[in-house]
Amino acid sequence: MRSFKSLVYPYIVWISIFIVIPMFLILLYAFTSPGNVVTTINFTFDNFYKFFNPDFIRVLGRSFVLAVTTTFFCVLIGYPVAYSISKLKPRWQGLFIILVTAPQWINMLIRTYAWIGILNDNGLLNQFLGFFKIGPIYIMNTNVAVLIGMVYNFLPFMILPIHTILSKMDTSLIEASYDLGADRFQTFKEVVMPLSIPGVLAGITMVFLPSVSTFFIPKLLGGGKSLLIGNLIEEKFITSGDWNFGSAISLILAVLVLISIYLTRKIDKDKDGNRLGGMM
Numbered sequence: 086m087r088s089f090k091s092l093v094y095p096y097i098v099w100i101s102i103f104i105v106i107p108m109f110l111i112l113l114y115a116f117t118s119p120g121n122v123v124t125t126i127n128f129t130f131d132n133f134y135k136f137f138n139p140d141f142i143r144v145l146g147r148s149f150v151l152a153v154t155t156t157f158f159c160v161l162i163g164y165p166v167a168y169s170i171s172k173l174k175p176r177w178q179g180l181f182i183i184l185v186t187a188p189q190w191i192n193m194l195i196r197t198y199a200w201i202g203i204l205n206d207n208g209l210l211n212q213f214l215g216f217f218k219i220g221p222i223y224i225m226n227t228n229v230a231v232l233i234g235m236v237y238n239f240l241p242f243m244i245l246p247i248h249t250i251l252s253k254m255d256t257s258l259i260e261a262s263y264d265l266g267a268d269r270f271q272t273f274k275e276v277v278m279p280l281s282i283p284g285v286l287a288g289i290t291m292v293f294l295p296s297v298s299t300f301f302i303p304k305l306l307g308g309g310k311s312l313l314i315g316n317l318i319e320e321k322f323i324t325s326g327d328w329n330f331g332s333a334i335s336l337i338l339a340v341l342v343l344i345s346i347y348l349t350r351k352i353d354k355d356k357d358g359n360r361l362g363g364m365m
Contacts, residue, residue: 114332132333141317141334148314149341151228152296155235156243159292160285162236163243167284168277170244171251178252185241197234197305204230204306226308234306235296242295243288250284251277286349294342314338 118127135141170181188196203209205225214220224230254277262272300315309316314334321331 111332111335114328115336117329119327119329132329133337135330136334136337144312144317145314145337145341147311148297151232151235151313152293154232155239155296156289156292158232158236159240159243160289163240163288164247164281164285167244167247167251170248171254178248182245182248185244189241193238194301196238197302200230200234200237200306201225204233225306226310228307228311230306231303231311234302235299238302239292239295242291246287246291247281247284250281254280286352290346290349293345297342298338 113126115132116128116130118129118131120127166185170178170185173181201208206221206223208225210224211221214222224233258276258280259272262276267275298315298318300313300319303309303311303313303316318331318334318338321327321334325331
């Protein structure tokens with residue numbers, strides 16, 4: 086038993102170094118004024134007051150709008166893909182899931198760079214459209230390019246949880262729906278869709294969280310023209326060296342994300358209650 090307990094210690098050290106200590110430093114810098122925190126600690130809320138001005142609020146709003154839009158398109162594309170895969174035989178499901186996840190084996194930065202060659206003015210997209218005497222269209226360095234890059238990178242995080250729920254669904258419920266006279270659309274609306282909501286909500290969480298905080302996709306595909314909250318945090322830490330303000334922004338973002346997760350879980354619990362009530 087002691088030998089098994091000793092295996093926990095490296096995990097505790099890892100968590101302490103890479104999670105606990107960084108979180109403590111973020112909290113410390115967020116609530117202190119610029120200076121040497123080792124010798125002098127001056128607690129203040131100025132870093133938070135500084136954030137609440139129209140310019141920074143617009144950056145936050147723009148980030149949430151883009152994250153919500155990315156999540157919406159991931160649901161719109163991911164659900165039909167996950168549903169189609171779940172209808173295949175098990176061996177084919179495994180093959181298509183590998184195809185969905187295969188791009189994730191490549192570093193996200195490299196995957197995003199690849200889209201530059203597709204979307205730029207002389208890229209593959211405009212070359213393809215040129216064969217049909219269409220275009221060129223100028224997408225690079227716009228919010229559309231950022232949206233495409235974010236949907237592409239985060240789409241698998243939507244497909245996988247939805248597919249997991251759909252593939253484990255009790256087929257007898259669907260058969261019972263048909264036996265009661267429901268057509269395919271009614272069965273999907275009344276049986277499949279409600280039972281797959283937990284997978285959809287899990288996918289929404291997994292897509293929304295990285296979407297709202299990403300910083301290199303807007304920089305590479307958007308040309309840095311639209312400042313997002315992730316870019317603002319990076320600028321404060323790396324360029325300006327204002328760790329106090331950067332930590333305060335990070336903390337505000339973390340609180341908003343936690344609120345979003347709480348609301349998502351609350352919706353999931355309410356849906357569970359409605360499903361149970363409907364079955365009874």
